[in-house]
Every structure is written in C-alpha cells, then in structure tokens.
Amino acid sequence: MDIYEAIRSRRDVRKFRPDPIADDVLKRILDAAHHAPSVGFSQPWRFLLIRNQETRQAVRRLFDEANESARDVYTGERRALYDTFKLEGILESPLNLCVLCDRRTQEPTLGAQSIPETVVFSTCLAIQNLWLAARAEGVGIGWVSILEPEALSSLFELPDGVEIVAYLCVGYPEAFLERPLLEQVGWRPRQPLEDIVFEEHFDPKR
Ligand SMILES: Cc1cc2nc3c(=O)[nH]c(=O)nc-3n(C[C@H](O)[C@H](O)[C@H](O)COP(=O)(O)O)c2cc1C
Numbered sequence: 152m153d154i155y156e157a158i159r160s161r162r163d164v165r166k167f168r169p170d171p172i173a174d175d176v177l178k179r180i181l182d183a184a185h186h187a188p189s190v191g192f193s194q195p196w197r198f199l200l201i202r203n204q205e206t207r208q209a210v211r212r213l214f215d216e217a218n219e220s221a222r223d224v225y226t227g228e229r230r231a232l233y234d235t236f237k238l239e240g241i242l243e244s245p246l247n248l249c250v251l252c253d254r255r256t257q258e259p260t261l262g263a264q265s266i267p268e269t270v271v272f273s274t275c276l277a278i279q280n281l282w283l284a285a286r287a288e289g290v291g292i293g294w295v296s297i298l299e300p301e302a303l304s305s306l307f308e309l310p311d312g313v314e315i316v317a318y319l320c321v322g323y324p325e326a327f328l329e330r331p332l333l334e335q336v337g338w339r340p341r342q343p344l345e346d347i348v349f350e351e352h353f354d355p356k357r
Contacts, residue, residue: 160327162328166243167322176288177246180281180288183283200246206247207242208242209306213303213306214239216302217297218238218297239320240320241295241320247318250278252273252315254312255312271316278294286327292321295319
C-alpha cells in the first residue's frame, strides 16, 4: 500500500473482529511507531500492551463514567445522535494499547526548552506512524479519549513524569469505512482544503 493510500483509507475503528494480531505484525507496527521523529531524538513514547480482560473491564468502566458527563454537553437532536455512537471497542478488540510519554529525563531535552510539549507532540507522531502502519497491515486502531487521565494513570500505577497520551483499541476491523463515521452520519463535514490554507497572513474570519 502506498503512503497516500494508507493516509486516505485509514479510519478510526470501533467495531472489531476477535482474531488476534500475529506477533510479527504487531512488532512491525510498533517498530514503525518507534521510527517517528522526536524532539532531541528523545524517543519519549512507551507502549503498554493490555490484553488482560479484568484490566479492560476496569478501563471500560472508566469510559462509561467519563462518557456520562461527555454526553451531557449535548442536547436535543445532537444528544440523540451522540447516543447512537459507539465510541470505543475496549472489550471486543483483541488488544488495547496505552501510549505513554516518559517525560523523566537525565538532562534537558535538546530542542524542548521553549516548547516542553514537543515531547508529547513527538509521541503523537509515533501514534500516527502506528496508525498508518496498522492500516497498511489491515489492522484497525480506535482512539479512546473519553477517559479521565488521572483515573487511568492510577489504574496503571504510573510514576510521576509518565503521562498517558492515548488509549488505543487494536484489532482487525469489521470494515474500514470509506469516510469518517462522523462525516457519514452528518455530525461534521470535512472542511474544504482551501478554507484551512492561508497565504502570508492568518484570516481570523475564516
Ligand atoms: C486525539 C483523538 C481522540 C479521539 N477520541 C475518540 C474517542 O474517544 N472515541 C471515538 O470513537 N473516536 C475518537 N477519535 C476518532 C475521531 O473521531 C476520528 O479520527 C475522526 O472522526 C475522523 O475519522 P477517521 O479517523 O475515521 O478518519 C479520536 C481521534 C483522535 C485523533
């Protein structure tokens, strides 16, 4: 699969088949993530693989709690539509993957003095590599952000300085949709490219 095809056909996946991912496939995907760029070559990403069913049930409960308040911000038709969404695949996917950013350092990270968040940005780039490599392997990824990070951190007993960046569900999808689900059901359209590109000056009215 070429890079543009992987970018275009990558989807956030919430419905998974139970088939496990072979070790060599998983290793290639993680290795692609590990080859992302990082500020000062800090390689701050850490990958916590979670297969244990009890742990996943605990995460699923945290999702339910967080989703109770997340849905409350919508009313009327938007709320009704929100309630039709499946926003996670924590229990059905064969693997959960918690992507961490290790911010503990022996010495200051080259390039991160002015913008310390660049270590977190680097971790996000690893996630994007992982997401695209997974797509090329026919593996789906679903990002679950409806989780209280502090609750998740204490569940995994993370030390100070190690932050959760993403909680991902990983597995073979029922299907890769042609278009994002949220676009397909009319939640939000994709913005035209010309609306988001500026020449020389940012236009605050756009
Ligand atoms: C940072 C981030 C957090 C997300 N959190 C969730 C989530 O909690 N639940 C969910 O169903 N999708 C989540 N998504 C998926 C987005 O809804 C999805 O990427 C977007 O609608 C575009 O669809 P596509 O990824 O299929 O192209 C998240 C995506 C990103 C990048």
